[in-house]
Structure formats: structure tokens, C-alpha cells
Amino acid sequence: MSVYVAKSNPALMQIQQLLLQMQQAMVAGNWILVQNLDRQISAQVQQIKQGAEHQELHVELQLIKQRYQALLQLAKRQQKMLEQKMQRFQDTKTAVVAYQLTTQASMEQNS
Template structure:
């Protein structure tokens, strides 16, 4: 994922930095940090929308929006991978419990 840095506006530069941090946090599974970055990005976007130069920054904001959408797709993939891991864990847990119960029943029958 490419990083486009808007040099024309400090808030846009901060958003770009936060998007990078957000991506790194997603890959690392640090979801509270992702949430914090997302909250900061929202605040900065609102500040830009209220600024006098908002209309001049629409193109750059559109690029930010595209990058944000790409990160949402990354988050969705991460979520799916986590759900699969959790399902495998649950399946394994169920199998272990069933095996344990069968083994205990066999041991009781032998005694």
C-alpha cells in the first residue's frame, strides 16, 4: 500500500502518519491502537472539513479516503483470519474434551 503524504496541510500529514500507524497496528493485532488511530483520524478530518481551505484539499482527502478503505479491507481480512483461528481452537477444544471424556469412561469401565 503506497503512502501519499500531503505536504500542503499539517493535518493531512498527521492523517497520513496515523494511517500508517493504523496499518501497522492491524498487522500486529493491536486493535485498541487501531481504534485510537481511527478516532484521531476522524477528529482531524472534521477539523479539515471545517477549515477555510477545505475545498482546496478535496483531492487529497479523496486519496486519504481511498487509503482508509484499503485499511478497512485489511481489517476485514484480519478479522476473518482471527475468526478462523478461533473456530479451529474451538473445534480442537471440543475434540480434546470428547477424547478426555471417552478416556475417563474407559478407565472407569476397566476399574
């Protein structure tokens, strides 16, 4: 999921690096870092949009936007996997509690 950016523009190169770090943080499940990187990317994009080169960098900004959207899809998939894992955990927890209550009741009947 790489994107070409103008090598002559340090801000675009920085955004590309931040996007890579963001992808790695998502895969690692480090959502606090993802949030921090997202803020940094937004600040960099705003800075570029306010600059004089904004029009010349339109194509590169579109590529960055596409990569960002792909990362959002990755985040959604990660979120779905986490929700499923949490649901399995909750189901297991409910089963364990039910087992404990049944065992406890059975032991009290035998006493």
C-alpha cells in the same frame, strides 16, 4: 499502500502518519490501538472539513479516503483470519474434551 498528501498541510501529514500507524497496528493485531488511531483520524478529517482550505484539499482527502477504505479491507481480512483461527481452536477444544471424556469412561469401566 502510501498516499501523497500536500506537504504544506500539517493536518494531512498527520493523517498520513496515523494511517501508517493504523496499518501497522492492524498487522500486529492491536485492535485497541487501531480503534484509538481511527478516532484520531476521524477528528483530524473533521477538523480539515471545517477549515477554510477544505475545498483546496478535496483531492488529498479523496486519496486519504481510498487509503482508509483499503485499510478497512485489511481489517476485514484480519477479522476473517481470526475467526478461522478461533474456529480451529474451538474444534480442537471440543475434540480434547471428547477424548478426555472417552478416556475417563474407559478407565472407569476397567476399574
